[in-house]
Amino acid sequence: MAEHNESGKRAEELACEWLVSKGYELLEKNYRYKHAEIDLIMKYQELLIFIEVKYRSGTGYGFAEEFVDYGKKKLIVKAADAYIHEIDWHKDIRFDIVGVYKDKSGNINFKQFEDAFY
Template sequence: MAQHNDTGNKAEEMAAGFLIKNGYKILDRNYVFGKGEIDIIATKDNWLVFVEVRARSEVLHGYPEQTISKTKAGLIIKTAENYVYQKNWRGKIRFDIIAIIVGQHFEIRQFEDVFF
């Protein structure tokens, strides 16, 4: 498996653990609809939260949270719309990013309600 896949898988595991530690309940992981994928879908305080996990091993060319294109955001939104419809969710939703810098030491940050 490619190094970036290993980093991505490790980052998603770290993000899921971070969310659980902070009171979230994980509902789904790697939810796919069409060409879109949502890394983690969770709930907390009556919110349905769609989480995109971004990881980098260095930040010379930007931080992980800066790497989501408009196209990627659109795919996430379209995939979330399908999930909401499929599950008949009637509550509040939001889109978060969990940004992880993986290296000798790691840093994990959550950005809430990043796009709609």
């Protein structure tokens, strides 16, 4: 596996652990529907939350939320629709982006963008 793929998978694990520590409940990891994938599907209070995780080893090339383009959002929404139908969900949903950032000292930091798109 390429190094950037390994970094991405590790970032998803870290983001998941961070969100669980904040009270989120993990329902699915890497949910696939056709050509789409949702990194994390979690439940928080009465919300079903679809989360795209983006890893950045710095912000020189931009921030995490800037790397989820229209095409990616469209795929995530399509997969989310399939999941909602699959589990027969009738309550509110939300789409978040979680940025996982590594600073110059090697420390990992998180930034959550709630209601990032729809």
